[in-house]
Amino acid sequence: MTDSTDQIQLAIFDWAGTTIDFGSCAPAAAFRKVFAAHGVEASDHAARAPMGLNKREHLVRMLQTETIAQQWLAANGKAWTEDDVSRLYEEFIPYQLQAIEESSKLVPGLNEVVQHLRQHNIRIGGTTGYFKAAAEATAAAAREQGFVPDANICADDVPEGRPAPWMIYEVMKQLTIYPARCVVKIGDTVADIEAGHNAGCWTVGVCDSSSSTGLSYEDFQQQTAAEQQERIASTMRVFKDVGSHFTIGSLEELPVVIQKINQRMAQGERP
The missing domain is CATH 3.40.50.1000 (HAD superfamily/HAD-like)
Incomplete structure (x- = not known):
């Protein structure tokens, strides 16, 4: 047309x-949960700030913030890598699907x-x-x-x-x-x-x-x-x-x- x-x-x-x-609320909750599983306490603001991007890029943007990068280093003994991003993304998927069921x-x-x-x-x-x-x-x-x-x-x-x-x-x-x-x-x-x-x-x-x-x-x-x-x-x-x-x-x-x-x-x- x-x-x-x-x-x-x-x-x-x-x-x-x-x-x-x-x-x-669904994506914000899922991002916070996946980081908590790795010893990182992401604030609601940190989880929402990159909202609208594809979810892998969203994870990268969160990891690039000073607060989360420092927490990741303290909790995991090394700075985050692309392999960490891939693992976080795979772990994020079920959190996201569960959150969608709860916020739909x-x-x-x-x-x-x-x-x-x-x-x-x-x-x-x-x-x-x-x-x-x-x-x-x-x-x-x-x-x-x-x-x-x-x-x-x-x-x-x-x-x-x-x-x-x-x-x-x-x-x-x-x-x-x-x-x-x-x-x-x-x-x-x-x-x-x-x-x-x-x-x-x-x-x-x-x-x-x-x-x-x-x-x-x-x-x-x-x-x-x-x-x-x-x-x-x-x-x-x-x-x-x-x-x-x-x-x-x-x-x-x-x-x-x-x-x-x-x-x-x-x-x-x-x-």
């Missing part, structure tokens, strides 16, 4: 932290937003930094709750995961939708926004369910309204600092944002 008019034709969503698993609820409002987009002839894509088995488990959990994208790509399907644009391009290819200005990338991490920019499409950062905000839905609801707004504002600043075209407090705001994008494109603006 192609269309010469300047309208959004395709919305590509991230998975954990954007469409499912409010707060991206759709983000509130997702199905209603997707229904609205489909009513406006917008196709739906999904991309994730998860490896194949984790991506399939996540998609299966979402399917049981009524969310099935038209195309779904994970980091294992492309030469390089985010922030490279290949997952976005693969979704566009599968759905035969171009140019990139007719595509909007919605995500909850810096890597999502960077991938969108690299692909040449519009970008939207979602804040309340974001890994940067870092709270499960239940924990977020227990915050006061002022505390919620403070956390959302902090995450918005993160997205704006990396050039996100739009930031939204919650996913329910997306249809209005797409209307704004269409209006701006009608006036000749490009991402």
Whole structure:
């Protein structure tokens, strides 16, 4: 499907932290557990900071931080190596799959937003930094709750995961939708926004369910309204600092944002 008019034709969503698993709790928990098994206490911030990358690269980024590198040296008697990364990745897989089983609820409002987009002839894509088995488990959990994208790509399907644009391009290819200005990338991490920019499409950062905000839905609801707004504002600043075209407090705001994008494109603006 192609269309010469300047309208959004395709919305590509991230998975954990954007469409499912409010707060991206599953991967954060899995990263902390795999490091704990090797005598390293990774903070929640350390586990979340590289979120959005493919999971092997995520492990490398964590190991490269001074705090974790020092703990690894103290606990294991030597600096980490690529062999250690490979072993950590293999051990990480079952932790991740177990965490997905425990954190697989759709983000509130997702199905209603997707229904609205489909009513406006917008196709739906999904991309994730998860490896194949984790991506399939996540998609299966979402399917049981009524969310099935038209195309779904994970980091294992492309030469390089985010922030490279290949997952976005693969979704566009599968759905035969171009140019990139007719595509909007919605995500909850810096890597999502960077991938969108690299692909040449519009970008939207979602804040309340974001890994940067870092709270499960239940924990977020227990915050006061002022505390919620403070956390959302902090995450918005993160997205704006990396050039996100739009930031939204919650996913329910997306249809209005797409209307704004269409209006701006009608006036000749490009991402």
